[in-house]
Amino acid sequence: MGRIGTTELLVILMIALVLxxxxxxxxxxxxxxxxxxxxxxxxxxxxxxxxxxxxAVKAEK
Known part of the structure; x- marks a missing residue:
């Protein structure tokens, strides 16, 4: 759940194409x-x- 499937991606692309x-x-x-x-x-x-x-090398005191 939460992943975009092929069908949803195609619907989004079609809407973008129309708009x-x-x-x-x-x-x-x-x-x-x-x-x-x-x-x-x-x-x-x-x-x-x-x-x-x-x-970096730490300097000894």
Whole structure:
């Protein structure tokens, strides 16, 4: 429970198509895909940078 099934997804897409039109829905999909791709690349850059940083050594007093 709580997961969106295939039927529900199709109904949502059909409603979006009727409300916004085909060209606008395609543009929204492209923008969403571009945003996700950029987000993933930034997350990967952050994790790579974290691995490259040396661990700090505590100074003994």
């Amino acid at each position: 916004f039109g085909g060209s606008r829905v395609a543009g929204l999909g492209k923008a969403l895909g571009t945003s996700l791709r950029e987000f993933r690349s930034e997350v990967n850059k952050g994790s790579e940078k974290k691995e490259e940083e040396p661990t």
